[in-house]
Amino acid sequence: MWKILTPSGWVNGVIQADENGRIAQIIKKEGAFNGYIIPGFIDLHVHGGGGKDIMQGGDAINIMSQTHARFGTTSLLATTMTSSPSSLKSALKDIDFFMKKSRYIGCSRVLGVHLEGPFVSPDKLGAQPPHARNATKKEIDQLLDLAVIKLITLAAEIENNRKLIPYLIERGVCVQQGHTAATYQQSMDAISLGATGFTHLFNAMSGLDHRYPGALTAAMAHTTYAEIIPDFEHVHPGAILAARRAIPKLYAVTDSCSAVGMPAGEYTQGGYAIYKCAGKAAARLKNGTLAASTLTMDKALLNFIELGLTLEEASLRLSTYPAEFLGIKDRGRLEINAWADYVILDESFKLQETVIEGVSVPL
């Protein structure tokens, strides 16, 4: 038997999926312990993997989603970078093409796009290329025509960006504040317009100065959901614990780049060379700036456990909360009629197997 984590607690038994890949039954059964089964990981911030960055287009999204499936990610948002209108459009077309394939065995399910920029602050680019611009309804409409965009990261201190938040929400896009130099008040205004999320909390945002509070302060004081990168390099473990106290549904993302699942060396991201060093979770630009992570969700789970979270709480922050944030009810939880997306862990929570829509993915 497996110990299966359901919304109402642990059940000893087995999961039975129907021919469409949804959970038909969770059959109670006792016997020798084979492992833990928890919901598959849902990563709302993925740029690349397997040596490919989705901005490269072509088969990059295929390779990226195959790579992340091997680390327990059962669904993800393909995350674009701040870039020129033409390269953004071409990346969106390739993602859309991939998403329209009816079934893609062995790949994480791509739920849609996370548009990280281009409507961000030129002063808080981090490793985003210098193509930040102000939002216009015209460009937003053009982008929405090309692919399913589920999430956007924008800087709320720019008036044009802030003004378009209600429109984005009306078009079904969740809005996060990130790569932002917003004051507390500007960030609060964006929250009241419906920008309920925050992108990689702490990184590339105005902070928590007690006299000049910024976006981070607004997040810690008011928001329910926010992303965090728990690789222990982007954010100190102590700061993760502080954020967990303040933000009830803080959830993990990898913000991972093409170097995931690859050896140390030089890779590209958004046209920049980035470097993965042996034994380090973060990839950096040549000048040392944090560029992205090589974190995987199975490692994020182990890091949460190391921080003192229970397996139940870690699972909420790796699967259930990100699904909830996007308004998805049939993933991130193991119950009848939900997708049979789960991971099997051994007694020390190490990943043994990923199952996506009822089909096992070779590790």
Ligand SMILES: [Zn+2]
């Ligand atoms: Zn990112």
